Amino acid sequence: MSTATSTPSRPSAGRALPLTEGSLVQRLLRGALTPGGAVFILAAVLFVAVVAINPNFGDPPQLIRFIGRTAPIAIAAMGQYYVIVSGEFDLSMGAVIATQVVIAGNYIGQDEGRVLPALVLMLLVGAVVGLVNGLGTTLLKVPSFIVTLGTMLALGGLVRYLTGGAATGNPVDTFREIGRGGIQDVPVIEVLPYSVIILVAIMAGGVWLMRSPFGRTIIATGDNPDAAGLAGAHVWWVKTRAFMLSSLSATVAGILLVGYAGVHPSVGAGYEFQAITAVVLGGVVLGGGRGWLLSAAAGAFALELLFSFLNFQEVESTWRPTVQGVIIILAVAAAGRAWSLGRRPSRTSPPAAPAPPSTPAHPGTETGEK
Amino acid sequence: MSATAAQSPGQTPGQTPTAPEPRESVRRRRAARPRNTGGLSSTSLIYLVLVGVIAASVVLTAIEGRNFFSQGNIWAVLTAMSVLGLIAIGQTLVILVGSLDLSVPYVVSLATVIAAGGMKGLDSNLPAAGVNTLGLCALIGLVMGLLVGVLHVHGFIASLGIGLVVSGYLGTNYQGSHGDASPDLELLGRSGIAGIIPTAFIILLVAAALVTLLLRYTRLGHHLYAIGGNQDVARMSGVRTVVPVVAAHVMCSVLAGFAALLLLSRTGVGLPTIGSQGRYDLLSIAAVVLGGTLLAGGKGSVIGTIGGVAIFAVLDNVMGVMQVNPFLKDFVRGLVIVLAVAVYARRSVVRRPPRFGGSGPLGASLGTNQKGGAA
Numbered sequence: 001m002s003t004a005t006s007t008p009s010r011p012s013a014g015r016a017l018p019l020t021e022g023s024l025v026q027r028l029l030r031g032a033l034t035p036g037g038a039v040f041i042l043a044a045v046l047f048v049a050v051v052a053i054n055p056n057f058g059d060p061p062q063l064i065r066f067i068g069r070t071a072p073i074a075i076a077a078m079g080q081y082y083v084i085v086s087g088e089f090d091l092s093m094g095a096v097i098a099t100q101v102v103i104a105g106n107y108i109g110q111d112e113g114r115v116l117p118a119l120v121l122m123l124l125v126g127a128v129v130g131l132v133n134g135l136g137t138t139l140l141k142v143p144s145f146i147v148t149l150g151t152m153l154a155l156g157g158l159v160r161y162l163t164g165g166a167a168t169g170n171p172v173d174t175f176r177e178i179g180r181g182g183i184q185d186v187p188v189i190e191v192l193p194y195s196v197i198i199l200v201a202i203m204a205g206g207v208w209l210m211r212s213p214f215g216r217t218i219i220a221t222g223d224n225p226d227a228a229g230l231a232g233a234h235v236w237w238v239k240t241r242a243f244m245l246s247s248l249s250a251t252v253a254g255i256l257l258v259g260y261a262g263v264h265p266s267v268g269a270g271y272e273f274q275a276i277t278a279v280v281l282g283g284v285v286l287g288g289g290r291g292w293l294l295s296a297a298a299g300a301f302a303l304e305l306l307f308s309f310l311n312f313q314e315v316e317s318t319w320r321p322t323v324q325g326v327i328i329i330l331a332v333a334a335a336g337r338a339w340s341l342g343r344r345p346s347r348t349s350p351p352a353a354p355a356p357p358s359t360p361a362h363p364g365t366e367t368g369e370k
Numbered sequence: 371m372s373a374t375a376a377q378s379p380g381q382t383p384g385q386t387p388t389a390p391e392p393r394e395s396v397r398r399r400r401a402a403r404p405r406n407t408g409g410l411s412s413t414s415l416i417y418l419v420l421v422g423v424i425a426a427s428v429v430l431t432a433i434e435g436r437n438f439f440s441q442g443n444i445w446a447v448l449t450a451m452s453v454l455g456l457i458a459i460g461q462t463l464v465i466l467v468g469s470l471d472l473s474v475p476y477v478v479s480l481a482t483v484i485a486a487g488g489m490k491g492l493d494s495n496l497p498a499a500g501v502n503t504l505g506l507c508a509l510i511g512l513v514m515g516l517l518v519g520v521l522h523v524h525g526f527i528a529s530l531g532i533g534l535v536v537s538g539y540l541g542t543n544y545q546g547s548h549g550d551a552s553p554d555l556e557l558l559g560r561s562g563i564a565g566i567i568p569t570a571f572i573i574l575l576v577a578a579a580l581v582t583l584l585l586r587y588t589r590l591g592h593h594l595y596a597i598g599g600n601q602d603v604a605r606m607s608g609v610r611t612v613v614p615v616v617a618a619h620v621m622c623s624v625l626a627g628f629a630a631l632l633l634l635s636r637t638g639v640g641l642p643t644i645g646s647q648g649r650y651d652l653l654s655i656a657a658v659v660l661g662g663t664l665l666a667g668g669k670g671s672v673i674g675t676i677g678g679v680a681i682f683a684v685l686d687n688v689m690g691v692m693q694v695n696p697f698l699k700d701f702v703r704g705l706v707i708v709l710a711v712a713v714y715a716r717r718s719v720v721r722r723p724p725r726f727g728g729s730g731p732l733g734a735s736l737g738t739n740q741k742g743g744a745a
Contacts (some may be wrong), residue, residue: 136712140712143711146656147708150707157702319538325531326535332523
């Protein structure tokens with residue numbers, strides 16, 4: 001109570017959230033300096049570098065095909081984002097993709113009429129896996145790393161056991177068209193792949209979701225589950241929904257991959273770590289509470305652009321993991337510093353410029369999504 | 371164990387640790403002293419699970435018309451334990467300090483090819499190749515430790531990244547088997563006591579004993595628990611946090627190097643994919659958590675980890691005897707991991723005692739009641 005007199009009522013309240021101040025341009029510039037924004041710049045730089053080596057890459061038809069190819073990993077990364085921002089891990093993603101691919105291959109077969117039931121079945125399986133992961137993590141209090149590792153081993157083992165570890169089944173071409181085909185005769189880009197449309201739809205839905213109360217709650221839960229719980233959030237249900245979103249994203253990625261990769265239980269192997277890499281590259285903090293959804297997708301694109309760059313440079317593909325490893329370490333080391341610089345006003349140095357007092361801050365409206 | 375020792379003085383400063391006992395609530399007592407309340411600690415629980423798994427295995431093996439306790443079978447189980455066991459001990463150290471090591475499979479693979487390449491099938495090369503290999507492992511651990519401890523990169527990412535770097539190197543430079551183990555090392559892989567206990571298992575026991583002593587009786591060991599419990603509190607209490615983190619990672623990688631030498635003693639050649647095929651990263655973490663160590667760090671023991679490794683080894687063995695489809699083995703493993711951890715995950719979580727009202731009349735009476743009942 002004596003502190004009330006000693007702290008003058010400076011307009012310092014807004015300094016706690018510098019991202020909410022200033023004009024749109026100022027906010028965009030500041031946002032670009034955070035790891036979540038820097039990944040967009042990184043992706044742009046890589047794109048320019050790839051185009052510089054191989055000018056054909058910049059042609060709209062080529063580019064849209066690249067986006068279509070990258071869509072599955074970007075969708076998986078956005079699914080992983082929900083889980084990571086809520087403070088957990090999902091290692092079961094690759095196994096879910098393999099399961100869905102095998103379901104598609106064996107259930108549909110050459111029967112056109114089964115395409116829609118199969119889609120429903122796959123989404124249902126995805127939701128159930130996510131539910132199991134989420135309930136195991138929240139109600140049984142098993143660390144998510146272990147639960148999802150368990151589902152990864154169990155699902156992966158089951159799928160390989162049922163298929164004998166070999167490619168089985170061949171879904172009809174109409175189903176494969178989802179991942180492979182597109183709308184023909186579009187001006188400029190020739191073909192608009194369905195995967196790009198799905199990607200854009202999922203992005204839009206995700207942005208809307210992260211701006212909804214659920215999105216706010218999920219970030220609060222990841223930042224501090226105890227505080228979120230005391231504030232009235234149902235932490236277990238929020239986290240469980242995050243796991244379900246992740247498994248459903250893996251399902252969609254699986255549906256798209258059927259078109260590209262065919263039916264084999266090893267499709268999707270390693271997707272969980274690639275998705276985590278993309279999310280981390282997007283500046284999302286492991287442990288939860290920090291990061292933007294679209295940055296996760298941008299991380300996936302940056303990673304794929306990097307691999308394209310290395311391909312065009314004729315670097316042996318066996319070096320890919322090494323590059324990936326160096327990149328994620330650097331990204332995280334840099335991000336760890338930048339988030340604290342971007343978010344927290346430094347205590348030692350005086351404020352460089354006084355905050356414009358007339359600008360009305362909108363607390364809590366600009367923190368989750370750009 | 372050390373976590374409990376570290377907690378009791380902290381609860382009521384200025385008094386002897388035994389004095390405030392009657393005033394503690396039941397919950398607080400359970401959380402702080404799992405061993406004294408008569409309830410099962412996670413370590414004893416894991417060994418109970420192990421006994422259950424062994425009993426089931428004996429029955430299942432008998433149904434197949436074979437003896438689980440036959441000489442050859444025990445040898446097989448103990449041999450299977452030794453490699454994963456050594457890696458899991460290292461993983462325990464890393465997890466205790468609040469980090470993770472996903473790079474072990476690649477370190478193991480790298481160590482086998484480097485050691486086998488250095489030995490070239492000659493005994494005279496054995497010491498130099500061994501020292502080189504372990505030194506390289508220590509260097510990898512050092513880099514990882516510095517990334518985690520100094521640059522504050524999350525252990526998950528640092529070790530995943532280093533693992534990827536190493537795997538890229540392996541994939542580019544080694545195709546197929548490489549080098550040749552020295553005859554002495556291969557002899558070590560076949561030797562043992564009375565045809566029951568392989569030397570590899572004795573090495574595992576020695577390593578487990580040494581690390582247990584390190585954790586219980588040295589400053590470094592106590593600091594590992596303190597940092598894993600809460601790094602900020604440890605730092606503000608005057609613990610230099612960098613050294614234990616780095617030491618844990620170096621020890622983990624060196625133990626992975628030892629495990630690689632044991633593997634090499636059995637295979638005879640270095641294989642660049644042997645580690646990732648064994649999936650030592652995820653299985654060792656699963657074994658550590660199965661052994662009652664908190665994945666978040668700060669609580670756990672090597673003894674529990676060995677129990678977790680033993681459960682995996684027995685399961686694998688009985689599934690091998692029953693000729694279970696290798697893909698179905700993964701399914702069973704996954705189920706066991708989740709179920710076993712679910713059984714005791716609730717109790718192994720250290721709950722913070724309630725800050726207000728914990729020592730009210732109800733809590734006190736419950737506390738004394740239970741003490742009377744236990745005595």
